Amino acid sequence: MQIYLPIAEVSVNAFLLLGLGGIVGVLSGMFGVGGGFLMTPLLFFIGIPPAVAVATEANQIVASSFSGVLAHLKRKTVDLRMGIVLLIGGLIGAALGVVVFNYLRSLGQVDLLVKLCYVVFLGIIGGLMFIESLNAIRRSKKPGARATRRKHTWIHNLPFKMKFRISGLYISVIPPLLVGVAVGILAAIMGVGGGFIMVPAMIYLLGMPTKVVVGTSLFQITFVTAFTTMLHATTNYTVDVVLAVLLLVGGVIGAQIGTRIGVKIQAEQLRIMLAIMVLAVCFKLGLDLLLQPAELYSLGAGGH
Amino acid sequence: MLLRLLALLAFIALPAHADEEIVLGLSQDEIDITATFVGSEILVFGAIKRDSPAPDGQLGVIVTVAGPDTPVTVRRKERRFGIWVNVDDVEIAAAPSFYAVASSADLSRVLRPSEDLIQQITIPQVVREVGANVLDSQSFARALMRIRAGNEQYQRLEGAVSLSRDTLFETRIKLPANLTEGFYVARIFLTRDGNVVDEYVTTIPVKKVGLERWLYNLAHENAFLYGLMSLAIAIAAGWGASAVFTLFRR
Numbered sequence: 001m002q003i004y005l006p007i008a009e010v011s012v013n014a015f016l017l018l019g020l021g022g023i024v025g026v027l028s029g030m031f032g033v034g035g036g037f038l039m040t041p042l043l044f045f046i047g048i049p050p051a052v053a054v055a056t057e058a059n060q061i062v063a064s065s066f067s068g069v070l071a072h073l074k075r076k077t078v079d080l081r082m083g084i085v086l087l088i089g090g091l092i093g094a095a096l097g098v099v100v101f102n103y104l105r106s107l108g109q110v111d112l113l114v115k116l117c118y119v120v121f122l123g124i125i126g127g128l129m130f131i132e133s134l135n136a137i138r139r140s141k142k143p144g145a146r147a148t149r150r151k152h153t154w155i156h157n158l159p160f161k162m163k164f165r166i167s168g169l170y171i172s173v174i175p176p177l178l179v180g181v182a183v184g185i186l187a188a189i190m191g192v193g194g195g196f197i198m199v200p201a202m203i204y205l206l207g208m209p210t211k212v213v214v215g216t217s218l219f220q221i222t223f224v225t226a227f228t229t230m231l232h233a234t235t236n237y238t239v240d241v242v243l244a245v246l247l248l249v250g251g252v253i254g255a256q257i258g259t260r261i262g263v264k265i266q267a268e269q270l271r272i273m274l275a276i277m278v279l280a281v282c283f284k285l286g287l288d289l290l291l292q293p294a295e296l297y298s299l300g301a302g303g304h
Numbered sequence: 305m306l307l308r309l310l311a312l313l314a315f316i317a318l319p320a321h322a323d324e325e326i327v328l329g330l331s332q333d334e335i336d337i338t339a340t341f342v343g344s345e346i347l348v349f350g351a352i353k354r355d356s357p358a359p360d361g362q363l364g365v366i367v368t369v370a371g372p373d374t375p376v377t378v379r380r381k382e383r384r385f386g387i388w389v390n391v392d393d394v395e396i397a398a399a400p401s402f403y404a405v406a407s408s409a410d411l412s413r414v415l416r417p418s419e420d421l422i423q424q425i426t427i428p429q430v431v432r433e434v435g436a437n438v439l440d441s442q443s444f445a446r447a448l449m450r451i452r453a454g455n456e457q458y459q460r461l462e463g464a465v466s467l468s469r470d471t472l473f474e475t476r477i478k479l480p481a482n483l484t485e486g487f488y489v490a491r492i493f494l495t496r497d498g499n500v501v502d503e504y505v506t507t508i509p510v511k512k513v514g515l516e517r518w519l520y521n522l523a524h525e526n527a528f529l530y531g532l533m534s535l536a537i538a539i540a541a542g543w544g545a546s547a548v549f550t551l552f553r554r
Contacts, residue, residue: 300393
């Protein structure tokens with residue numbers, strides 16, 4: 001069944017969108033990731049204009065992360081204080097990101113920026129995950145794994161220290177603020193929640209305990225993507241609510257199925273599969289930039 | 305100057321053949337873009353009315369349908385630092401968002417180039433380019449035509465007008481799903497030996513209706529409210545999913 005999207009102004013198959021939402025939902029349920037970094041490129045591939053894909057995906061992430069954060073609030077695994085510091089950074093970053101996005105859009109370079117961001121970040125994250133999980137599998141074969149100790153680094157010497165009771169940390173607010181800004185910029189430019197950047201940063205950079213990391217990042221993502229949605233909706237008019245609803249429905253159902261599959265598969269295998277998938281998307285996007293395109297010309301709306 | 309002279313000549317030449325006139329019908333006088341819009345087809349049909357016996361010369365019928373004119377930026381990629389980047393751009397002042405030209409025979413046979421220049425019938429005539437900041441701006445205009453032809457936005461349908469007994473004609477123009485809203489202008493030309501002897505112009509409004517109209521208007525006129533509505537839907541869906549999920553677990 002074809003459906004006409006009022007903002008994207010293209011006609012697409014409704015079942016294709018439901019299916020895409022479902023597949024990404026399954027993956028996000030299996031791996032515990034937002035799925036924005038997979039969904040946005042997939043929307044590019046099926047012909048949704050990149051500006052609409054990015055803005056609408058931000059709106060969809062609001063739904064999935066809100067549903068996630070509710071579950072974490074019940075389990076009391078959200079460090080609200082840390083979440084708010086990250087959020088302040090995130091809002092600043094998102095505002096910066098939308099300004100950069102609109103500026104490059106007027107130059108006609110927004111597609112390039114978005115795709116380059118994807119290639120770089122997916123490449124780094126996918127590569128690291130792949131190596132890490134390979135090592136984990138190798139280590140699990142021979143017992144006696146090393147325990148990592150928290151180190152005292154330069155991060156602990158910065159001013160404006162603050163107590164984060166739930167995380168059991170007494171650190172400067174500057175690093176979490178900067179992490180928030182970075183994630184906010186990415187959210188606005190790439191149409192992702194940024195969990196895949198924030199979670200490693202929280203564990204390795206801030207030294208937060210793993211059990212509060214996911215809930216706290218979801219808390220921050222909910223508000224930052226909501227803010228991004230509003231910015232895109234009011235400055236670019238590129239949020240397509242029909243597209244968002246179709247993706248949502250598929251995503252919600254898919255996430256439930258995914259969670260059940262995820263329980264049955266081993267964690268290391270799961271991570272390797274995710275890493276391969278991330279690298280595959282990265283490879284495809286990278287190839288598009290490197291190879292000579294069949295059509296060198298592209299059309300954009302006129303009037304600078 | 306030459307153009308004006310030609311136009312003047314054509315104007316003077318017209319009354320000589322004015323004894324042939326187009327009588328037109330359209331299958332629909334309005335196109336609505338609904339939620340399930342997959343494109344449309346308009347049937348243009350009509351007859352040639354004559355008060356006196358048909359004059360000599362080969363008869364031709366040309367039907368054009370043009371969407372609203374919009375400015376377009378055409379960008380060209382070049383290899384920079386190993387990757388393909390948009391480097392040059394040319395602003396096309398006005399290009400129709402949709403253009404179809406159908407004719408009863410090959411255009412070269414039913415339309416003189418001079419007439420094409422005056423009436424602006426074929427696709428290269430309707431795409432006007434200005435504001436070029438690179439040397440080969442023509443290749444940008446050609447790229448625009450090539451890309452739009454690939455999307456079925458520009459159609460050259462030679463021989464698609466069926467003409468029976470030199471009196472009745474009809475053709476179907478397929479409109480793709482990605483239509484721009486606005487007034488579509490249908491022009492029908494009657495030619496003898498490649499000279500236009502009569503012209504008929506009518507407009508077909510194309511507009512979003514119902515939910516599509518409402519959402520589009522809301523998004524542009526009340527962007528803040530639209531954003532809040534999108535968020536409300538997302539939060540309700542997220543909350544609903546979480547509620548259903550906990551219900552399943554019990």
